[in-house]
Amino acid sequence: MQSSQYASTGTHSGVAAQRAVSLIGAPTDIGASTRGASMGPEAMRVAQIGPALARFGVDVRDCGNLTGPSNPWQGPLDGYRHLEQCVAWNQVIYDAVLAELRQGRMPIMLGGDHSLAIGSISAVARYCRDKGRALRVLWLDAHADFNTAVLSPSGNIHGMPVACLCGNGPAELTEFAGPGRAIDPREVRQIGIRSVDEGEKRLVHEMGVEVFDMRYIDEMGMRHTMERALAGLDENTHLHVSLDVDFLDPAIAPGVGTTVPGGPSYREAQLCMEMIADTERLASLDVVELNPALDVHNKTALLAVDLIESLFGKTTLMRPRS
Ligand SMILES: [Mn+2]
Numbered sequence: 001m002q003s004s005q006y007a008s009t010g011t012h013s014g015v016a017a018q019r020a021v022s023l024i025g026a027p028t029d030i031g032a033s034t035r036g037a038s039m040g041p042e043a044m045r046v047a048q049i050g051p052a053l054a055r056f057g058v059d060v061r062d063c064g065n066l067t068g069p070s071n072p073w074q075g076p077l078d079g080y081r082h083l084e085q086c087v088a089w090n091q092v093i094y095d096a097v098l099a100e101l102r103q104g105r106m107p108i109m110l111g112g113d114h115s116l117a118i119g120s121i122s123a124v125a126r127y128c129r130d131k132g133r134a135l136r137v138l139w140l141d142a143h144a145d146f147n148t149a150v151l152s153p154s155g156n157i158h159g160m161p162v163a164c165l166c167g168n169g170p171a172e173l174t175e176f177a178g179p180g181r182a183i184d185p186r187e188v189r190q191i192g193i194r195s196v197d198e199g200e201k202r203l204v205h206e207m208g209v210e211v212f213d214m215r216y217i218d219e220m221g222m223r224h225t226m227e228r229a230l231a232g233l234d235e236n237t238h239l240h241v242s243l244d245v246d247f248l249d250p251a252i253a254p255g256v257g258t259t260v261p262g263g264p265s266y267r268e269a270q271l272c273m274e275m276i277a278d279t280e281r282l283a284s285l286d287v288v289e290l291n292p293a294l295d296v297h298n299k300t301a302l303l304a305v306d307l308i309e310s311l312f313g314k315t316t317l318m319r320p321r322s
Contacts, residue, residue, distance in 0.1 A: 031115025034257030079149025255295025
């Protein structure tokens with residue numbers, strides 16, 4: 001890999017193993033409670049995600065946008081809204097993400113709503129299984145996304161992806177990677193959680209997912225939180241980050257359909273990303289729930305790009321104010 005080119009940026013050597021990145025647009029809000037996340041991929045391109053990463057010497061390939069069914073905007077059927085269309089979208093995402101991984105590239109899935117992480121992380125899980133690699137998933141989110149058809153009041157599948165990935169969901173959504181659950185709940189670390197339904201809370205605990213909620217971050221600080229969330233990674237671990245933009249405090253990230261007050265500040269979010277970069281293990285990424293219809297002059301997309309730059313090793317220490 002071209003680590004010398006990377007070193008010449010003068011930053012530390014985060015994600016040295018990932019010199020090649022593939023942007024995969026998934027323009028749909030099929031699993032969302034509000035329309036508009038379908039415009040997320042273009043907003044990220046307008047915010048210059050490609051050139052921003054290329055500045056780090058990364059070989060950026062923009063794969064363009066995937067296509068899938070349009071959003072029929074109907075009510076729930078047997079506890080799910082748009083299950084059939086959601087399955088179709090996740091299938092094309094699964095195929096696209098797996099193809100880029102198999103070419104030795106780091107997929108960045110630009111959503112789209114968070115239901116699409118089912119396809120993306122199922123592909124990552126399949127890839128890790130084939131390669132004999134360990135997997136760690138960091139789920140950065142205001143919500144646990146651990147609902148099921150029985151627990152969910154709305155039937156919006158973007159509230160269910162972690163449950164589906166851990167095998168709690170319809171077979172069409174749980175078995176992209178093959179029979180059985182895609183991931184082990186113990187491979188997941190949830191960070192920034194501050195809005196969880198009652199039944200969902202029970203299931204998260206039952207399944208043994210490790211959760212660092214905002215109370216934990218308030219009391220222990222982001223540094224300690226990330227040290228714990230990243231503990232135990234080794235050179236054989238594939239680190240996947242699933243970034244729901246609602247992870248961030250709405251004061252800095254208004255462009256999202258499911259804002260919850262009391263999220264990480266700009267500095268806390270930067271520290272989170274920088275500590276992930278320090279591990280040099282980041283191998284795949286989702287950026288989801290960005291809703292340009294609710295944004296202000298694309299500032300949430302610009303912030304997302306800023307944070308992704310930190311994931312790739314940009315430090316805040318000496319950079320000019322943006
Ligand atoms: Mn989410």
